[in-house]
Amino acid sequence: MRTTSALIVVLLAALAAGREAAAQVVIRAARVHTMAREGRAAVIEDGVIVIRDGKIVAVGPAASTPIPDGFRVLEAAVATPGLVDARGTAGVSGIFNQAHDQDQLERSSPVQPELRAIDAYNPNDPLVAWLRSYGVTTLHTGHAPGELISGQTCIVKTAGRTAEEAVVVETATVAATVGPWAQKGGKESPGTRAKMIAMLRDELIKASEYVRKRDAAARGDAAPRPADAEAEPATDADGKPKDPAARSLRSEMLARVLAGEVPLLVTANRAQDIANVLRLKREFGLRIILDSGAEAYLMADELRAEGVAVVLHPTMFRMFGEMENMSLETASILREAGVRVAIQSGYESYVPKTRVVLFEAAIAAANGLSFEQALAAITIDAAEILGVSSRVGSLEPGKDGDVALYDGDPFEYTTHCVGVVIEGVVVSEVRR
Amino acid sequence: MLKNVRAARQFLCLAAAAAFLAAGPAAAQESAVAIVDARIIPIVGDEIPRGTLVVRGGRIVAVGPSEDVAAPEGATVIDGRGKVVMPGLVDTHSHIGGVAGADGSAPIQPDVRMIDSINVRDPGFRRAVAGGLTTLNIMPGSGHLSSGQTVYAKMRPARSIEDVLIMDAAGRFMGGLKMANGTNPMGAPPFGGTRGKNAALVRDRFIKAQEYKRKRDKAEADGTPDKAPGRDLGLEAIAECLDGTRIIHHHTHRADDIMTVLRLQREFGFRVVLHHVSEAWKVADEIAAAGVPCSVIVVDSPGGKLEAAELSTESGGILERAGVKTAFHTDDWITDSRLFLRSAAMAVRAGMSREGALAALTIRGAEMLDLGDRVGSLEPGKDADFIILGGDPFSVYTKVEQTWVEGVRVFDRSVADDRLHAVGGYGAGDPMRPYMCCEGGESTFGFGGKQWEAR
Numbered sequence: 001m002r003t004t005s006a007l008i009v010v011l012l013a014a015l016a017a018g019r020e021a022a023a024q025v026v027i028r029a030a031r032v033h034t035m036a037r038e039g040r041a042a043v044i045e046d047g048v049i050v051i052r053d054g055k056i057v058a059v060g061p062a063a064s065t066p067i068p069d070g071f072r073v074l075e076a077a078v079a080t081p082g083l084v085d086a087r088g089t090a091g092v093s094g095i096f097n098q099a100h101d102q103d104q105l106e107r108s109s110p111v112q113p114e115l116r117a118i119d120a121y122n123p124n125d126p127l128v129a130w131l132r133s134y135g136v137t138t139l140h141t142g143h144a145p146g147e148l149i150s151g152q153t154c155i156v157k158t159a160g161r162t163a164e165e166a167v168v169v170e171t172a173t174v175a176a177t178v179g180p181w182a183q184k185g186g187k188e189s190p191g192t193r194a195k196m197i198a199m200l201r202d203e204l205i206k207a208s209e210y211v212r213k214r215d216a217a218a219r220g221d222a223a224p225r226p227a228d229a230e231a232e233p234a235t236d237a238d239g240k241p242k243d244p245a246a247r248s249l250r251s252e253m254l255a256r257v258l259a260g261e262v263p264l265l266v267t268a269n270r271a272q273d274i275a276n277v278l279r280l281k282r283e284f285g286l287r288i289i290l291d292s293g294a295e296a297y298l299m300a301d302e303l304r305a306e307g308v309a310v311v312l313h314p315t316m317f318r319m320f321g322e323m324e325n326m327s328l329e330t331a332s333i334l335r336e337a338g339v340r341v342a343i344q345s346g347y348e349s350y351v352p353k354t355r356v357v358l359f360e361a362a363i364a365a366a367n368g369l370s371f372e373q374a375l376a377a378i379t380i381d382a383a384e385i386l387g388v389s390s391r392v393g394s395l396e397p398g399k400d401g402d403v404a405l406y407d408g409d410p411f412e413y414t415t416h417c418v419g420v421v422i423e424g425v426v427v428s429e430v431r432r
Numbered sequence: 433m434l435k436n437v438r439a440a441r442q443f444l445c446l447a448a449a450a451a452f453l454a455a456g457p458a459a460a461q462e463s464a465v466a467i468v469d470a471r472i473i474p475i476v477g478d479e480i481p482r483g484t485l486v487v488r489g490g491r492i493v494a495v496g497p498s499e500d501v502a503a504p505e506g507a508t509v510i511d512g513r514g515k516v517v518m519p520g521l522v523d524t525h526s527h528i529g530g531v532a533g534a535d536g537s538a539p540i541q542p543d544v545r546m547i548d549s550i551n552v553r554d555p556g557f558r559r560a561v562a563g564g565l566t567t568l569n570i571m572p573g574s575g576h577l578s579s580g581q582t583v584y585a586k587m588r589p590a591r592s593i594e595d596v597l598i599m600d601a602a603g604r605f606m607g608g609l610k611m612a613n614g615t616n617p618m619g620a621p622p623f624g625g626t627r628g629k630n631a632a633l634v635r636d637r638f639i640k641a642q643e644y645k646r647k648r649d650k651a652e653a654d655g656t657p658d659k660a661p662g663r664d665l666g667l668e669a670i671a672e673c674l675d676g677t678r679i680i681h682h683h684t685h686r687a688d689d690i691m692t693v694l695r696l697q698r699e700f701g702f703r704v705v706l707h708h709v710s711e712a713w714k715v716a717d718e719i720a721a722a723g724v725p726c727s728v729i730v731v732d733s734p735g736g737k738l739e740a741a742e743l744s745t746e747s748g749g750i751l752e753r754a755g756v757k758t759a760f761h762t763d764d765w766i767t768d769s770r771l772f773l774r775s776a777a778m779a780v781r782a783g784m785s786r787e788g789a790l791a792a793l794t795i796r797g798a799e800m801l802d803l804g805d806r807v808g809s810l811e812p813g814k815d816a817d818f819i820i821l822g823g824d825p826f827s828v829y830t831k832v833e834q835t836w837v838e839g840v841r842v843f844d845r846s847v848a849d850d851r852l853h854a855v856g857g858y859g860a861g862d863p864m865r866p867y868m869c870c871e872g873g874e875s876t877f878g879f880g881g882k883q884w885e886a887r
Contacts, residue, residue: 095741097738126735130734297857318768320861320863324860324863329856350736350766351737352736353735354735362828366828
């Protein structure tokens, strides 16, 4: 009995100590890239980041930032915010590339905004750990391009045993695709660009009608009848609005898009497809994030004028088909033109099964982006475009304790990621 | 008389052709070119902090410290200060030029030649020189046990495939034989559906080729050409592998598949290079003991197919330390020819030595194509294939500034059209989907249509 009690005490102490150790961490680096916006130091030489209970509580020069007693101290040459992968499919498209682990694209219908990414996200897929080991701590993942509306995306941390533990934003965007990737053959729709836009407009108009009826029902009005509607009673036998509350997951989701609550993430690569997206945006007043954007450099002025941010394809994507005109300098050209840009890992259908935004940003840094701009494209800019910059993307007090550690310039080929911290927990210490 | 004139004319043509071949490189200038005061990485021999490279007539005539090697009078001088000069890169496994070999009719088609398949005007060729590649092994895919005869190509300015061929001493254009095992070549009959069946199909055909070769050799030894077997293009190509004059380039990933290649190699005695070798780290000692070289692919994540799920980025270093001759390849479209230097740099990141990685981009690959005496290092007498870099070869910020093949500049980043292909942009690419490494629907890249569906 005494032995058991003693054991329990030891176990509890160990657990408490474990939690304490996990959550109380200091990172000291010869160079800290805070990625903080104006007003705070962007780069701190010999800097210290103090993380308490998962949140950053202090960032500053070692000389003036005390390290609390009992905190675990990690040291490295360079510390950056945990990287934010602005658009991938890891965890939804798994490492094996077999039917059982590929949930990024449901092909039964071209329009399925009701498909939730969190119902498909596998936080235990090895690709998630792979990304994490290079410093990626926040991942925007979910349904892939390839159908007109393929489903939802979610934002997760690359730690956690379940989607619930990992999730930051359950429904981050609704993913749409215009252009050849969404094209069907034979008698299936959509078979042309014009049909794609017609179908999208039709869906959005139907959703606005759904909203109108739902709101009317909520107000207790009889469902108003369109002038050209057939003469059927607007109320049922009890005088209640006919079927106003019948839920449609599809319409509910599109209603949130119409309300601007959730952005439409539209994959488009050719300049003409990008123009189609902007036309759709103007008609419905949508919040649009442009995804991939191989020819976005041809549309930079229009994108800036419309205030549309670009989650750019991986810099090392392959040049063929609608990607044939992609450029290693697109990120730089867009930045120059005043367009907000983040860089994504994208979807890969073969080998390698995922890309790593650290490497993709590195190539952009070697092709026109400054170091700071390239790092921003996978940290603070990505976080802002995705609407999660209150939690991630920079090293500032109050934000999540997500940090990536490197033994040199993070973009250099021969530098290693030497540690990763997510919400104060050291989640990776492999040298990779 | 008339006959003699014609004979004389033919002789002169032949002599001119022979002289042309002997002189080597087509468009090579007679005047020398000297790159002066560059950091030179000759691969064979120590790095030269401030050196001069002199080329003439398509060949290297001198390389050494600038104190010892002077630019000849009248030479075109290129200021190499701040630059790095190293041999042109050798890619042991590429799929550029829309190359496509065997069709769906049979799993073993060694009769099919890539010389009859490649479009040298494909933008992939422009990207290859933009990446500093000067010698390539252009191969068909891995959807067959054998998908055909590969072409060793020099990235000379080209109007047709003939312009890029590399001739052997006997005047024949050089190439290997592509083979594959594992899951890619599996399929419905007549393809094998299992590893055992596929190995049996290969052994069966190689035994036929042994017999073919035996009859052919006997007829030749006996001076009885009428007893030689009728020509069989496929068996002829395999017989060349049995003779040792054609190297087998074997796609293989999993450790057990690698061991199967070594088993067949012991049985038939062919010369083979193992390609991709995702799980070579598990059997590095066995590969070393077999004395078989490896050409490694470096990709940014494991997976994408079951066989690559246990791929290790550390393979290059592990093979190097085990004593295996190791090179890299782009497998372009799997990785981009413009970023071939990156493959080696990433291997260094994962534990390979810098020297080993540099050699793996150049001389080791050259040796795997039987071209080690002609390309892959900066040594007098070798082909004048070199690249000028803006900085260290393993820095992400370094650009390939110029690429030279046999004394001719084939890429110059300061020229707008060359830069377009180096960087990309409107008009740089190819609207066509590239030929894939594996037929059968699984292994297409990118997005769209059925490409999304995993098998």
